[in-house]
Amino acid sequence: MREKSPTWIAAAMIALGSMLPAAATAQTAFPAPIETSIAQALPRMLAWRRDFHQNPELSYEEVRTARIVARHLRSLRLDEVRTGVAQTGVVGVLRGGRPGPVIALRADMDALPVTEEVDLPFASRVRGTYNGQPVGIMHACGHDTHVAILMAAASVLAARREDLAGTIIFVFQPSEEGAPAGGLGGARRMLAENLFGDLAPEAIFGLHAWPGPSGTVTISPGPFMAGADQLTIIVNGRQTHGAQPHRGIDPVVVSAQIISALQTIPSRQMDAVRSPVIVTIGSIHGGVRYNIIPDRVELQGTIRYLNPDTREDLYARIRRTAEQIAASAGATVEVSIQNNAIPVVNPPEPTARAGAALARALGAENVLSDQPNMVAEDFAFFQQAVPGVFFYYGVNPPGVSPAEAAPNHSPRFFVHEPAMETALRAMLAVALERVGGAGASGQP
Numbered sequence: 001m002r003e004k005s006p007t008w009i010a011a012a013m014i015a016l017g018s019m020l021p022a023a024a025t026a027q028t029a030f031p032a033p034i035e036t037s038i039a040q041a042l043p044r045m046l047a048w049r050r051d052f053h054q055n056p057e058l059s060y061e062e063v064r065t066a067r068i069v070a071r072h073l074r075s076l077r078l079d080e081v082r083t084g085v086a087q088t089g090v091v092g093v094l095r096g097g098r099p100g101p102v103i104a105l106r107a108d109m110d111a112l113p114v115t116e117e118v119d120l121p122f123a124s125r126v127r128g129t130y131n132g133q134p135v136g137i138m139h140a141c142g143h144d145t146h147v148a149i150l151m152a153a154a155s156v157l158a159a160r161r162e163d164l165a166g167t168i169i170f171v172f173q174p175s176e177e178g179a180p181a182g183g184l185g186g187a188r189r190m191l192a193e194n195l196f197g198d199l200a201p202e203a204i205f206g207l208h209a210w211p212g213p214s215g216t217v218t219i220s221p222g223p224f225m226a227g228a229d230q231l232t233i234i235v236n237g238r239q240t241h242g243a244q245p246h247r248g249i250d251p252v253v254v255s256a257q258i259i260s261a262l263q264t265i266p267s268r269q270m271d272a273v274r275s276p277v278i279v280t281i282g283s284i285h286g287g288v289r290y291n292i293i294p295d296r297v298e299l300q301g302t303i304r305y306l307n308p309d310t311r312e313d314l315y316a317r318i319r320r321t322a323e324q325i326a327a328s329a330g331a332t333v334e335v336s337i338q339n340n341a342i343p344v345v346n347p348p349e350p351t352a353r354a355g356a357a358l359a360r361a362l363g364a365e366n367v368l369s370d371q372p373n374m375v376a377e378d379f380a381f382f383q384q385a386v387p388g389v390f391f392y393y394g395v396n397p398p399g400v401s402p403a404e405a406a407p408n409h410s411p412r413f414f415v416h417e418p419a420m421e422t423a424l425r426a427m428l429a430v431a432l433e434r435v436g437g438a439g440a441s442g443q444p
């Protein structure tokens with residue numbers, strides 16, 4: 001995920017609590033046996049998180065993380081533990097003692113090529129290679145916390161297995177942060193490998209660490225996060241002397257025109273309200289010397305959109321713009337668009353159910369809503385297969401506003417660890433609302 005304007009987050013956050021009856025605003029403890037299990041799980045959750053944080057692994061390299069997850073799930077005597085799903089993914093199945101629905105809970109496991117700058121005793125010193133370049137590796141998106149939270153949730157739920165009315169699938173997903181060139185990201189690959197087998201979940205839930213107040217979660221129906229596609233444009237000209245441009249075709253000038261013209265697609269061609277779009281060119285490569293006009297320039301960028309219905313139209317406009325500008329100069333272009341993530345859209349009914357469960361468990365004043373944003377999450381592909389609800393949990397320390405907090409993917413991204421208890425309770429609340437049966441869902 002990438003950041004949005006933290007100032008805007010603060011302005012847009014509205015407490016759902018103001019819309020709920022006053023009686024629902026108090027936080028409700030889970031039944032005593034579950035509270036006991038939570039208390040036992042909390043120190044282990046923090047220890048796991050710190051260990052993962054200190055030992056981050058890039059996408060599809062989550063070998064150590066997956067081994068620890070699988071060992072833990074086996075120690076809980078789950079009914080099924082599958083490893084190697086989508087290369088490094090782990091899936092556990094817990095069947096409750098009573099019949100009921102099937103649900104899935106998901107955590108993503110991968111870290112990023114970011115060099116950590118946070119002064120922590122368990123800061124990452126790990127280095128690796130990304131795209132052929134030496135890089136630091138850091139859990140700069142908080143996926144270390146997601147894994148630890150879901151492991152702790154599995155502990156709590158497995159301890160109550162006899163009381164559970166239904167089945168829970170724990171999905172530990174590799175490679176959320178971006179598909180390899182020409183390949184699939186973790187969510188799509190898990191689904192392609194028949195993730196759910198003969199189980200048909202009625203719902204899937206996922207959460208994400210996010211710059212917001214600790215102790216809160218943020219959940220909204222409808223469009224929640226953007227679709228994200230990777231754009232590559234290769235501009236082919238003809239190499240010539242920098243003093244004799246008329247003897248060749250200059251792909252640098254053509255690239256400049258294309259870059260500028262692409263910005264007119266969101267601002268002049270798409271409906272600003274119904275089809276918000278971002279086209280960002282993040283990398284330009286061409287040429288080797290100041291007085292040689294090169295043969296070729298390569299542009300790379302990202303496309304973000306909220307409305308899936310206008311995606312094909314958007315692609316066509318991008319292609320048309322690049323091709324016709326190139327043609328006007330006698331150059332040619334190769335445009336390729338790799339689809340990495342579709343928009344995260346929370347369906348209204350399951351989202352309302354989850355929101356109500358969160359309000360009961362956390363106190364309605366701690367359940368916020370927000371406008372959609374243009375970052376992306378491949379959880380969206382699970383939502384294509386199963387009704388799915390995605391929400392954020394706030395990770396800012398007390399007194400640090402979203403505007404001051406380092407965003408996701410920053411080398412200074414920081415998780416206030418007590419927030420993880422809120423996230424654990426949130427995950428348990430949405431799960432137990434489905435499979436808790438009477439008396440186990442935290443309802444008075």
Ligand SMILES: [Zn+2]
Nearest residue numbers: 001002141177
């Ligand atoms: Zn991320």
Ligand SMILES: [Zn+2]
Nearest residue numbers: 001141143176
């Ligand atoms: Zn993420």
